[in-house]
Amino acid sequence: MSKASFVIRRLLQLGVTFWAVGTVLFFLFRLMPGDPTAFVVSAQMTPEARQQVIESYGLNQPLYIQYVRFLENALTLNFGRSFHTNEPVRDVIWTYLPNTLVLMLSAFVVAYILGIVLGVLSGWYRGSRFEKTTVVTALTARSLPTFYVGLIVLWLFGATLGVIPMSGMGTSGQTYDTFGARIFNLDFLHHLVAPAAVLAFYYMGYPLLIMRSSMMEVLSQDFIDVCRAKGLSERAIMFRHAARNALLPIITAAAIALGYAVGGSVLIETVFGWPGLGREMVNAVLRRDFPVAQGTFMVLAATIIILNFIADLLYGYLDPRVTYD
Amino acid sequence: MSVLEVSDLEVYYETESAPAQAVDGVSFSIEEGENLGIVGESGCGKTTLAKAIIGILPDEGYVNRGSIEFDGRDLTEMSEAERRRYKWEEISMIAQSAMNALDPVYTIHEQIVEAIETHRPGTGRTESNEIVAEMFDLVGLDPERADDYPHQFSGGMRQRAMIAMALALEPSLVLADEPTTALDVIMQDQILKRIGEIQSDINSSMMVITHDVSVVAETCDRVIVMYAGKIAEEGPVEEIFGNPYHPYTIGLKRAFPNIRQSDQDLLSIAGYPPELTDPPSGCRFAERCPIATDECRTVEPEAQQQGDLRTYCHYADEIDDGFRSRADDPETWEETEAARSTRSAAEVNN
Numbered sequence: 001m002s003k004a005s006f007v008i009r010r011l012l013q014l015g016v017t018f019w020a021v022g023t024v025l026f027f028l029f030r031l032m033p034g035d036p037t038a039f040v041v042s043a044q045m046t047p048e049a050r051q052q053v054i055e056s057y058g059l060n061q062p063l064y065i066q067y068v069r070f071l072e073n074a075l076t077l078n079f080g081r082s083f084h085t086n087e088p089v090r091d092v093i094w095t096y097l098p099n100t101l102v103l104m105l106s107a108f109v110v111a112y113i114l115g116i117v118l119g120v121l122s123g124w125y126r127g128s129r130f131e132k133t134t135v136v137t138a139l140t141a142r143s144l145p146t147f148y149v150g151l152i153v154l155w156l157f158g159a160t161l162g163v164i165p166m167s168g169m170g171t172s173g174q175t176y177d178t179f180g181a182r183i184f185n186l187d188f189l190h191h192l193v194a195p196a197a198v199l200a201f202y203y204m205g206y207p208l209l210i211m212r213s214s215m216m217e218v219l220s221q222d223f224i225d226v227c228r229a230k231g232l233s234e235r236a237i238m239f240r241h242a243a244r245n246a247l248l249p250i251i252t253a254a255a256i257a258l259g260y261a262v263g264g265s266v267l268i269e270t271v272f273g274w275p276g277l278g279r280e281m282v283n284a285v286l287r288r289d290f291p292v293a294q295g296t297f298m299v300l301a302a303t304i305i306i307l308n309f310i311a312d313l314l315y316g317y318l319d320p321r322v323t324y325d
Numbered sequence: 326m327s328v329l330e331v332s333d334l335e336v337y338y339e340t341e342s343a344p345a346q347a348v349d350g351v352s353f354s355i356e357e358g359e360n361l362g363i364v365g366e367s368g369c370g371k372t373t374l375a376k377a378i379i380g381i382l383p384d385e386g387y388v389n390r391g392s393i394e395f396d397g398r399d400l401t402e403m404s405e406a407e408r409r410r411y412k413w414e415e416i417s418m419i420a421q422s423a424m425n426a427l428d429p430v431y432t433i434h435e436q437i438v439e440a441i442e443t444h445r446p447g448t449g450r451t452e453s454n455e456i457v458a459e460m461f462d463l464v465g466l467d468p469e470r471a472d473d474y475p476h477q478f479s480g481g482m483r484q485r486a487m488i489a490m491a492l493a494l495e496p497s498l499v500l501a502d503e504p505t506t507a508l509d510v511i512m513q514d515q516i517l518k519r520i521g522e523i524q525s526d527i528n529s530s531m532m533v534i535t536h537d538v539s540v541v542a543e544t545c546d547r548v549i550v551m552y553a554g555k556i557a558e559e560g561p562v563e564e565i566f567g568n569p570y571h572p573y574t575i576g577l578k579r580a581f582p583n584i585r586q587s588d589q590d591l592l593s594i595a596g597y598p599p600e601l602t603d604p605p606s607g608c609r610f611a612e613r614c615p616i617a618t619d620e621c622r623t624v625e626p627e628a629q630q631q632g633d634l635r636t637y638c639h640y641a642d643e644i645d646d647g648f649r650s651r652a653d654d655p656e657t658w659e660e661t662e663a664a665r666s667t668r669s670a671a672e673v674n675n
Binding site: 127221222223225226227228229230231232233236241244245318319320321 | 411
């Protein structure tokens with residue numbers, strides 16, 4: 001099977017997955033107890049006015065009609081309006097998703113670069129003090145909840161030493177014309193560094209440990225002996241051959257982990273007052289704001305699904321043994 | 326003149342307890358253009374010896390004593406950087422299992438060029454490509470397929486590619502560790518022939534490590550029989566397999582079916598090689614030897630020259646006074662110390 005038809009087939013699978021996720025989400029929220037109109041309808045309203053509000057959201061329609069309309073709208077990326085603020089869900093996502101992505105991606109890039117390099121070195125220098133120290137550090141980092149480390153960092157560097165801001169992603173009162181201008185300035189970086197560092201510390205352990213064991217496995221293989229017999233330099237063997245082979249399992253792991261990271265962003269966003277999608281999603285659920293909750297869940301699902309797809313393609317590119325069938 | 330001169334070499338591995346004496350006091354030499362075979366059962370130190378010569382011992386392995394002289398220079402005294410220049414350029418290897426001896430994520434072409442460029446930095450792209458094509462041609466592979474990845478090759482093709490890579494720099498010495506074990510007999514024969522042809526073309530010497538006596542018989546001029554880290558016997562192929570003096574060689578020979586005497590009973594050498602962290606003080610083979618005496622269990626045998634053979638056995642001189650016929654009789658092998666203890670262990674289990 002050619003690469004092109006592989007990509008097309010995977011894209012079709014992607015569509016089916018999206019449909020399944022959307023459907024599950026749609027019915028799940030309707031099964032939830034509680035009246036979603038409680039926020040928009042007040043007891044003082046006349047029954048007519050109340051009915052009008054419910055109709056304006058289409059909630060008087062039978063469930064299957066609502067479902068079909070939901071699917072139609074989803075195709076055009078229209079997830080309706082918030083019950084709470086009446087803002088289009090698309091705008092809500094556009095406001096909060098980039099904030100989450102900036103935080104997660106910067107933490108991820110740092111974590112994976114550090115994790116991979118330290119993993120390669122600790123696999124290579126097996127049994128050394130360096131290896132033991134990194135493994136213990138990585139395990140510790142993986143075992144500490146991010147919100148806990150986050151609180152300590154806030155207390156120490158924010159409240160006690162005063163070197164980092166306590167909350168948010170910018171000093172209030174400042175406005176920027178574009179998204180780019182907002183994130184590429186020192187004030188933003190100053191706000192970003194603490195939550196990103198806490199996350200990076202946590203995420204780093206995973207690639208580090210995988211890379212280390214993957215290195216050890218690769219180093220025990222015969223071709224490494226041949227590389228050494230060829231008179232290649234240590235560095236060439238370590239990076240060009242051993243690390244290059246050991247990297248393969250990291251790719252899928254990284255893509256999946258990034259998806260989950262975006263989904264799990266709520267903790268760190270809450271601790272550091274970061275206006276991101278995770279925090280918004282939890283708020284939407286608590287308010288029974290179906291459209292916003294549905295929309296944000298769809299976005300998180302999409303992140304995981306798309307990253308998996310990218311991982312599949314990357315894997316085929318990095319490992320010549322992978323065939324597309 | 327000798328290409329390689331190994332003297333009194335000891336290679337040890339660090340273990341939790343005492344060091345494992347994997348190669349213990351081994352001396353031999355390889356002449357220019359000569360093929361030397363090393364035979365012995367698994368764990369007798371063959372591969373360790375090869376790794377020490379090529380300089381790829383694992384971290385826990387080290388040369389405890391002795392020297393490995395290549396072209397008159399002691400490789401064990403060299404710095405890592407200096408030693409690296411000798412690797413592949415002068416001493417290359419054909420790895421034990423060709424299936425895993427090539428890096429799966431690079432093409433064969435890239436892997437051969439890597440060796441060329443490491444040792445001859447000035448080599449241009451065209452020239453390297455020519456070398457690869459020429460080597461592929463020599464080993465009987467289609468040069469068009471040099472850009473394939475290892476997994477696209479069959480086992481036999483991979484072994485040929487490995488040989489092409491090993492000989493690309495025309496080294497003076499090639500160490501072939503079980504070069505054909507993974508192949509079927511027909512492929513094995515073709516590959517051995519091909520190695521022989523190329524080798525005589527570039528006039529390199531070869532050290533063939535194997536547990537397969539037939540491979541040695543086919544390719545080698547001289548053989549060393551190793552047992553538990555030591556040389557048991559050394560000499561020309563015809564002598565070693567025709568008229569051996571060491572009981573271990575006699576046993577090995579009788580353990581393989583003989584096409585000329587197909588009705589002959591095969592014997593099996595009972596027991597296992599000794600623990601190398603705590604080797605016996607006398608002859609290492611004593612426990613499994615059918616003619617061992619108290620002297621064998623306490624005194625280490627010195628080398629004895631018997632014509633062209635060098636034999637490490639106390640009774641090499643007296644071998645014709647009944648010892649040979651006893652060592653040649655499967656029945657006496659049933660009465661060795663090792664055989665008796667195996668039997669009594671079996672009885673206890675029953």
